[in-house]
Amino acid sequence: MSSNPTADVQTAYIDGVEQNYREHNGWLVNWLRGRLGCMSDAEDVAQDTYFRVIRAEVDMQVIQEPRSYLLTIARGISVDLFRRRTVERWYLDALSLLPEQEWPSEEDNAIVLETLIEIDDMLTGLGSKVREVFILSRFGGLKYAQIAEELGISVRTVNNHMARAMESCCLFQLEHDL
Amino acid sequence: MSVDNITELKQAIREAAGWYATLESEFAQDEDRHNFKLWLGQSALHQQAWQKVEAIQGKLNVIPARIAEPVLQQCDQSRRAFIQKLAMLALLSPAIWLAYQTRPWHRWTADYRAGVGQQKAFTLPDGSELLLNTDTAVNLHFDQQRRVLQLVRGEVLISTTKNTAELRPFLVTTSQGTVEALGTRFMMQELPEATRVSVLEDKVRIQPGRAPELKRVLQAGEQVDFNAHRIQATQTLATGADAWQHGSLVVVDRPLQDVLTELSRYRHGFIVCDERIKQLKISGAFPVNNIDQSLEALTASFPVRQNRLTPYWIQIVPN
Numbered sequence: 001m002s003s004n005p006t007a008d009v010q011t012a013y014i015d016g017v018e019q020n021y022r023e024h025n026g027w028l029v030n031w032l033r034g035r036l037g038c039m040s041d042a043e044d045v046a047q048d049t050y051f052r053v054i055r056a057e058v059d060m061q062v063i064q065e066p067r068s069y070l071l072t073i074a075r076g077i078s079v080d081l082f083r084r085r086t087v088e089r090w091y092l093d094a095l096s097l098l099p100e101q102e103w104p105s106e107e108d109n110a111i112v113l114e115t116l117i118e119i120d121d122m123l124t125g126l127g128s129k130v131r132e133v134f135i136l137s138r139f140g141g142l143k144y145a146q147i148a149e150e151l152g153i154s155v156r157t158v159n160n161h162m163a164r165a166m167e168s169c170c171l172f173q174l175e176h177d178l
Numbered sequence: 179m180s181v182d183n184i185t186e187l188k189q190a191i192r193e194a195a196g197w198y199a200t201l202e203s204e205f206a207q208d209e210d211r212h213n214f215k216l217w218l219g220q221s222a223l224h225q226q227a228w229q230k231v232e233a234i235q236g237k238l239n240v241i242p243a244r245i246a247e248p249v250l251q252q253c254d255q256s257r258r259a260f261i262q263k264l265a266m267l268a269l270l271s272p273a274i275w276l277a278y279q280t281r282p283w284h285r286w287t288a289d290y291r292a293g294v295g296q297q298k299a300f301t302l303p304d305g306s307e308l309l310l311n312t313d314t315a316v317n318l319h320f321d322q323q324r325r326v327l328q329l330v331r332g333e334v335l336i337s338t339t340k341n342t343a344e345l346r347p348f349l350v351t352t353s354q355g356t357v358e359a360l361g362t363r364f365m366m367q368e369l370p371e372a373t374r375v376s377v378l379e380d381k382v383r384i385q386p387g388r389a390p391e392l393k394r395v396l397q398a399g400e401q402v403d404f405n406a407h408r409i410q411a412t413q414t415l416a417t418g419a420d421a422w423q424h425g426s427l428v429v430v431d432r433p434l435q436d437v438l439t440e441l442s443r444y445r446h447g448f449i450v451c452d453e454r455i456k457q458l459k460i461s462g463a464f465p466v467n468n469i470d471q472s473l474e475a476l477t478a479s480f481p482v483r484q485n486r487l488t489p490y491w492i493q494i495v496p497n
Contacts, residue, residue, distance in 0.1 A: 062450050064435075068371045083253075090252045094245045102244070115240045120253050127289035127317055131254055138238060139247035143204045159199050167195035170230040171188065 013059060020060040021050060028070055036078060045081065049074045083124065087117045122172045126165055133158050134165035190227035193217065198231050290316040292332070295444045295467070297423070302327075305339035306348070311367075311422055312444045312466070324349060333367035335378075335423055354405045355387035360395075365420060369403065372410075376401035376419050384409055418463070427464045427472070434458040434482070438494060445469045447490025455482055455496050 025046060032042035052073050053060065063069045091113055095103055104112045123131045129151060136142045136150070137158075144158045151158075197214045200206055218224050238246075292298040292310035300308045303320055310316065314332025327336070329352045338348050338359045348359040350366055354373040357366060362380035366373060375384060377396050385393045387406040394409050396402055401415045418428025427440055435456040442449040444466045458480060464472035473492070477483050485493040 062448075065371070072370050086253055087249065090249045091245065093252070094248045097248075098244065102242070104242070112241055112245070115237055116246065116249055119238065119241070119246070120250060123250065123254075128254065128319070130289075131250075135247060135250050135254075137202065139241075139243040139250065141243065144202075145204065155203075155205070159203060162199035162202060163192075163195045166198045166231060166234065167192055169234045170191045170195060170227070173230060173234065174184075174187070174191070 013057070016059065016061045017050070017054060020053075020066055024066055024070060025050070027067065028074060031071070032074060032078070036081075041081065045074055045077050048077045052077070080121075083120065084117050087120045088113060091116055119169075122169045123165070126168055129153070130161040130165050130168075133161040137162060186223060187227060190221075190223045191230055194224070194227035194231045197228075289318045294446050295469075297425075302339075304344055304346075304348075305341055307337040309335040309423055311335070320346075322346075326351060328352075329366055329368055329373075331368055333365065333422075335363070335365045335420065337363045353387075355390070356385050358383045358385075362398075364396075372403040372405045374401065374403045376415050378415075378420060421463065422466060425465060425467050427466050428462075429464075430461050431459045432461070434460050434476075434480075434494070437464070437476075441466070441469050441472055447492070449473075449492045449494065452493065452495040455494070458482070 028049065029039075029042050029046045032045050033039055036042050036045065049070055053070075058069075060066055060069075103109075123134065126134070132151065133147055133153075136147045137144070142150070144155050144162075147153075147158050148155045197217060200210050201214060218228055290298070290300050290308065290310060292312060292314045294313045296310075296312060298310045300310070302308055302318070302325075304325055306325075308316065308327070311333035314334060315330040316332075316334060317328040317330060319326040319328060323346060325346050325348045327334075327348075327350045329350055334350075336350070336359065338361055340361075350357045350359070352366070352368055352373040357364075357373075357375055360381045360383060362382055363378040364382050365376040365378065375382060375396060377398050377400055379398050381395050381397050383393055383395050384402070384404055386404055386408060389407050392409055394402070394412070396412065399415050400412050401419065402412045403410045417430045418426070421428035427437070429437055429440075433456060435451045437460045438449045438451045441464065460476070460480065462475070462479070464475060466472070473484055473494075476494070481497045482494050483497050485495050487493060
């Protein structure tokens, strides 16, 4: 046992990741290319996958099935990629229906889109009713009683859903800040 | 930030979100506003939590409502249409299939959820019974044509309703495919690369998401793992497979590695098994609501000991 076990652990950790990268990255890029249909997407996602592994300080050597594990992460990242693209598509769609003077300025455009992507992310995975209540109230300008009637639920449920949606957004933010 | 502080902050956030909802309502009274101010003044933690709410508000304000509403609704609709397609067992392109996956932090926003180490029971709108095991999230998509549960994460035990007036098919979807309950009691578990189905009573029909033509019916006393492309060989239901509903992990001649993997589901963090003892055969019943006790039982009965590197990283090594 050396006199600095922490340094040993860290070195061993980095070696482990590098070895894993050499063994599996090529396979990962290839697999992703088959699924995503595009080489540059595949490379980006593969790179992000390894970033995640390192950032989370996962010890790849204790993972039983490294490829399986990498795939799970890569899937999550791919989902995100498609989600971002979906939001962007609908954003451009919505803009096309508005008169040009109502469009965000050039500078604001990127911020608005990024924020939309973030909000969509925050709201993804909320039960569909919860998300709907939140969107109708916050953006649709409906009152709770109107939302209740529209969705066939009680005002009390609307209230609960609003709380749950806001809680979810805050926790999402918290997770990102940590 | 310490773990305790985060737990407290999360609780405060829950309360803050409750206040947000109350104050947004057209039914908010002066009394509510007054009570909110009292709550806010109670502690710095409350103020911190409220700041989070205000930060979210700020973010939401960036988008003109005229853009936000249609965009967010349409994104949601694309997703929901996709889930319905899944329930109709259509063949799907890889891109859409990938888009179906959800992320870990969404488990606490699902319609039904159980945290790590928790179990929760629910009655569904049709009278079916749903039991969630540790670290599980399920979304409900009942409509007029069908009853769909989306198993986002974790493990469930389902008893479908015996109400003969209920004619809608009952389907459980996962990232791997769809299982149709044919009037039954069964369990499903989302594994990293597969879905496990175990039938306790009657039968279910399994369809892999990308190869629905490979469908198979599973009977009581059978279990199988499947993924989007294939269904593995049907096996006999493992002894004690449903013991978790009574708070117990029951194993017969199971490798230590597997037992530890199972126990770690009920606890935050990792329980890692030393290479040399992975295959040690374990039999016994272990309480899942007291993992420390279970680990002690293991070290008492077998030539192994615990090495706690951090509260979240336990190694089990040879004695």
